[in-house]
Amino acid sequence: MTAAEQNSSEPARRTGRPGPAPLDSTAGRWLRKAWAVMSFTGFAVGALLSAVFVFPVLALLVRDPVRRREVTRATIGKLFGAFLRFMGLAGLSWDLKGLPVEGGAAGSASGCVIVANHPTLIDAVYLLWLFPGADCVVKAAHWRNPITAVAVRAAGYLPNDDDERLLEAAVERLQAGGTLVLFPQGTRTRPGEEPQFRRGAAVIAARAGADLLPVRITCEPPVLRKGDPWFLAPPRRPHFTLEALPRLSPERWTAEGERAGTVRLTERLSELLLEAVH
Amino acid sequence: MNTDIDSYQYVRNLLVDQFDVPADAIRPEALLADDLGIDSIDAVDMIVHMREVTGERITPERFRQVRTVQDVVDIVDRVLA
Structure with missing residues (x-):
């Protein structure tokens, strides 16, 4: 065990608004509906404005592709942070345990694969805010969507249309010192x-010689789940917890063969990230 | 046909040696995913192996049609033909 693996006693860092408070009056119900409408319009308006005024301007001003990638990713991180704080005003709250990792107990995230469970629509918003320089895999359709095309291209994220290329590119980026969500x-x-x-995260980490940094995401009450109508108002103010767990080194798992090792490592990740959903 | 037997042997050996598939589970009609536990990463690795042997890139679109062991054998045959 490295020092980084013994960080579980790190006290919770509280950000955003204080914890969830029940709101069951009529006024509360209307506030929650307003929350749902506001979160969606807020995100949509923010995305639209940035698609028109922020990312194309950045792409014009910063000609060097490497520099452009850095600036675009940093900007996405800041915009996502601003969106979360905006939602904080409306009652969204969160606890960060061991995060952000820079300067925290888990050490630097550079060269790591950050793996998380995916309960809600805004998990990636949290992770790209907390790990603003990170690479991530984005649905290939976003390369052709006018709202997102400029940003995902300039940020150099990885499209998911070709598994073989994705696997290769992910390993290369990690070996160059990048971070992958x-x-x-x-x-x-x-x-x-x-x-x-699926086994991909463990395989990518194993082939790149990178550590896995699991981040467990819980949301209580659950909101913005797959299949939930967006206007479904949560019964209480939603509260997120994001917790960085001790890192895992794939090489400890793959001594007797990569395939069997990554199968077991993936099972372990699943246990770590899906347990204790409370 | 002789080449057909060779292709089948090749696919069978590939599955046993590289993908931890028990030899007695392999039949031409066996389903790669449901019967033999081949996942999407394995599919990528199979494409890479097959390219090394055949010298041709098998596109992911083409490989997505593959369901059974025989489907893989057919692709190898077609590439080598």
Whole structure:
């Protein structure tokens, strides 16, 4: 065990608004509906404004592709942070345990694969805010969507249309010292279904010689799940907890063969990230 | 046909040696995912192996049609033909 693996006693860092408070009056119900409408319009307006005024301007001003990638990612991180704080004003709250990792107990995240479970629509918003320089895999359709095309291209994220190229590119980026955010379950958890973790994250980490840094995400009450109508108002103010767990080194698992090792490592990740959903 | 037997042997050896598939589970009609536990990463690795042997890139679109062991054998045959 390295020092980084013994960080579980780190006290929770509280950010955003204080914890959830029940709101069950009529006024509360209207506030929650307003929350749902505001979160969606806020995100949509923010995305639209940035798609028109921020990312194309950045792409014009910063010609060097490497520098452009850094600036775009940093900007996405800041915009996502601003969106979360905006939602904080409306009652969204969160606890960060062991995060952000820079300067925290888990050490630097550079060269790591950050793996998280995926309960809600805004998990990636949290992770790209907390790990602003990170690479992530983005649905290939976003390369052709006018709202997102400029940003995902300039940020140099990885499209998911060709598994072989994705695997290769992910390993290369990590070996060059990059950080990669992955959701091993691929898509959000469907209420009532046990998510199936796929082996890709463990394989990418093993081939790149990179550590896995699991981040467990819980949201209480659950909101923005797969299949939830967006206007569904939560029964209480939603409260997120994001917790960095001790790192895992794939080489400890793959001594007797990569395939069997990554299968077991993936099972372990699934246990770590899906346990204690309270 | 002789080449057909060779292709089948090649695919069978590949599955046993590289993908931890028990030899007695392999039949031409066996389903790669459901019967033999081949996942999407294995599919990528199979494409890479097959390219090393055949010298041709098998596109992911083409490989996505593959369901059974025989489907893989057919692709190898077509590439080598």
